[in-house]
Amino acid sequence: MLRQDSSAGSPKAANRLKNSPSPLLVMALRIGALIVFVGSWETASSLKWINPFFVSRPSDIIFRAYTWLSSGYVLSHTAITIVETFFAFVLGALLGAILAFLLYRSSIVDQALMPYLMILNAMPRIIFAPIFILWFGLGLTSKVVLGISIVIFIVFFSIYTGLKEVDQNLINKVRLMGGSEKDVLLEVLIPSALSWLFSSLKTSVGFALVGAIVGEYMGSANGLGHIIAFAEGMFDATGVFAGLFILSFVVIAINWCMERVENHFTAWRMG
Amino acid sequence: MRRLGVDILPDTHIDLEEVSVAFASKAGETLALENVSFAVQEGEFVSIVGPSGCGKSTILNVIAGLADTLSGRVSIKGKATNGIPKDIGYVFQSDLLLPWRTVFDNVALALKLRGYRTEKMGPAVEDWLTRVGLAGFRNHYPHQLSGGMRKRVALAQTLVYNPELILMDEPFSALDVQTRNMMENELLDLWSGLRKTVLFVTHDLEEAVSLSDRIILLTARPGRVKASYIIDLPRPRNVTEVRFNVRFRELIEQIWQDLKTEVTVAYAASRQ
Numbered sequence: 452m453l454r455q456d457s458s459a460g461s462p463k464a465a466n467r468l469k470n471s472p473s474p475l476l477v478m479a480l481r482i483g484a485l486i487v488f489v490g491s492w493e494t495a496s497s498l499k500w501i502n503p504f505f506v507s508r509p510s511d512i513i514f515r516a517y518t519w520l521s522s523g524y525v526l527s528h529t530a531i532t533i534v535e536t537f538f539a540f541v542l543g544a545l546l547g548a549i550l551a552f553l554l555y556r557s558s559i560v561d562q563a564l565m566p567y568l569m570i571l572n573a574m575p576r577i578i579f580a581p582i583f584i585l586w587f588g589l590g591l592t593s594k595v596v597l598g599i600s601i602v603i604f605i606v607f608f609s610i611y612t613g614l615k616e617v618d619q620n621l622i623n624k625v626r627l628m629g630g631s632e633k634d635v636l637l638e639v640l641i642p643s644a645l646s647w648l649f650s651s652l653k654t655s656v657g658f659a660l661v662g663a664i665v666g667e668y669m670g671s672a673n674g675l676g677h678i679i680a681f682a683e684g685m686f687d688a689t690g691v692f693a694g695l696f697i698l699s700f701v702v703i704a705i706n707w708c709m710e711r712v713e714n715h716f717t718a719w720r721m722g
Numbered sequence: 723m724r725r726l727g728v729d730i731l732p733d734t735h736i737d738l739e740e741v742s743v744a745f746a747s748k749a750g751e752t753l754a755l756e757n758v759s760f761a762v763q764e765g766e767f768v769s770i771v772g773p774s775g776c777g778k779s780t781i782l783n784v785i786a787g788l789a790d791t792l793s794g795r796v797s798i799k800g801k802a803t804n805g806i807p808k809d810i811g812y813v814f815q816s817d818l819l820l821p822w823r824t825v826f827d828n829v830a831l832a833l834k835l836r837g838y839r840t841e842k843m844g845p846a847v848e849d850w851l852t853r854v855g856l857a858g859f860r861n862h863y864p865h866q867l868s869g870g871m872r873k874r875v876a877l878a879q880t881l882v883y884n885p886e887l888i889l890m891d892e893p894f895s896a897l898d899v900q901t902r903n904m905m906e907n908e909l910l911d912l913w914s915g916l917r918k919t920v921l922f923v924t925h926d927l928e929e930a931v932s933l934s935d936r937i938i939l940l941t942a943r944p945g946r947v948k949a950s951y952i953i954d955l956p957r958p959r960n961v962t963e964v965r966f967n968v969r970f971r972e973l974i975e976q977i978w979q980d981l982k983t984e985v986t987v988a989y990a991a992s993r994q
Binding site: 618623625626628629634638639718719 | 814836
């Protein structure tokens with residue numbers, strides 16, 4: 452009781468210092484947790500406590516990933532997945548932004564289309580994957596379309612909300628200073644839209660990747676999703692995990708790049 | 723109909739004749755302003771005072787071409803206005819800076835919109851940054867500045883393009899008292915040098931008396947001109963010191979007697 456009281460009464464700054472552990476300790480704990488997890492997986496699998504046929508072994512998975520990488524087998528597949536992600540994001544963001552500006556500018560179009568956009572957005576897009584494969588084939592297009600169908604709504608809703616929240620007086624001010632409609636667009640609306648686009652950047656790129664992977668998984672001859680689906684078809688747990696292992700590095704790399712891009716373009720928001 | 727140019731003094735800057743404004747509301751149309759008439763001379767500093775919701779800001783918006791009138795006419799320098807007039811500056815209640823532009827680029831905005839080249843507008847922008855004491859902050863972004871500094875940027879942003887008429891809508895209401903008095907003095911200094919026409923909206927009677935040449939008092943909604951007062955305090959003024967002047971207290975008391983009834987009416991209406 453007494454100890455609780457004294458800690459509650461201490462100043463905020465001191466509390467923060469007391470409660471935030473050293474970065475070294477955090478790093479050590481992280482590595483420790485990884486070693487415990489991977490170590491017990493390896494041990495349990497090697498000693499046959501769990502069936503290695505279903506869960507594989509970390510050492511096998513890493514060896515498989517290494518073999519795939521050194522033989523170059525996985526590189527072309529990874530490249531295809533990244534290309535699909537890139538096109539899905541760029542086209543989805545572009546279409547989403549155009550749609551947002553259209554609905555923002557015309558309230559009649561807004562009122563007419565909004566219910567349909569809400570319904571389409573509520574549908575789980577993944578179930579469209581077979582239809583897109585049917586329409587656009589097993590190649591790159593069907594995966595890009597699936598990615599676009601997800602990204603377009605994320606970008607649309609974030610930019611649309613952002614535009615609606617632009618202070619009308621900021622627009623008035625630009626007009627009062629002698630600005631034309633084009634100036635309002637260039638000085639106020641597009642920068643606002645971009646700032647909202649960048650704030651949803653990581654989510655939308657992430658979903659573009661999901662679209663690509665799911666599309667490949669459901670029907671393709673290429674890409675990381677295909678590698679995973681192929682291994683699964685062979686009952687090759689090691690192959691599935693190796694595919695996921697490589698995929699997770701792709702995700703980390705993309706996130707890192709997006710953070711750099713976001714920081715670069717939103718420098719005006721930083722302290 | 724009065725013929726334009728006959729009964730208007732040659733140096734009349736703004737002239738409002740029988741201006742009424744209505745807004746669409748739940749109960750159909752609400753009258754915001756009713757038959758408002760007054761004129762502002764060139765170089766005059768006029769404040770509009772009235773209870774909250776009486777349409778003070780609407781008057782500015784009508785002059786700036788941001789709100790439509792129901793009836794009546796607004797003329798600037800003898801010409802009836804149509805849309806946004808040229809040569810007008812509007813300082814809003816919030817600073818409304820572009821958050822993605824630096825202090826320099828924000829101040830340069832109007833000049834850029836008017837098609838000036840960067841080399842040509844540089845000195846004017848630098849000059850205004852120095853005048854409002856922000857020369858050392860030219861590369862900062864708005865979020866890195868205090869409220870008072872942002873307000874000074876907004877002021878420089880408007881004064882840099884040298885508009886003849888400046889509309890100000892409670893520009894200092896969000897500031898703390900000390901910063902506010904500093905800014906009011908700065909505004910008076912700038913105004914006495916430039917002699918622009920200023921139409922200033924405030925709900926703060928002391929602010930209005932300490933700054934203005936004349937005060938126009940509006941009634942509770944719908945806003946009508948109730949009275950007009952000449953503020954015969956000596957200039958140059960210091961807004962903090964002028965408050966110790968006996969005449970200042972007399973003026974406050976006189977205007978407050980008229981304002982009080984309107985405030986009571988507005989307050990009763992807001993509680994219904």
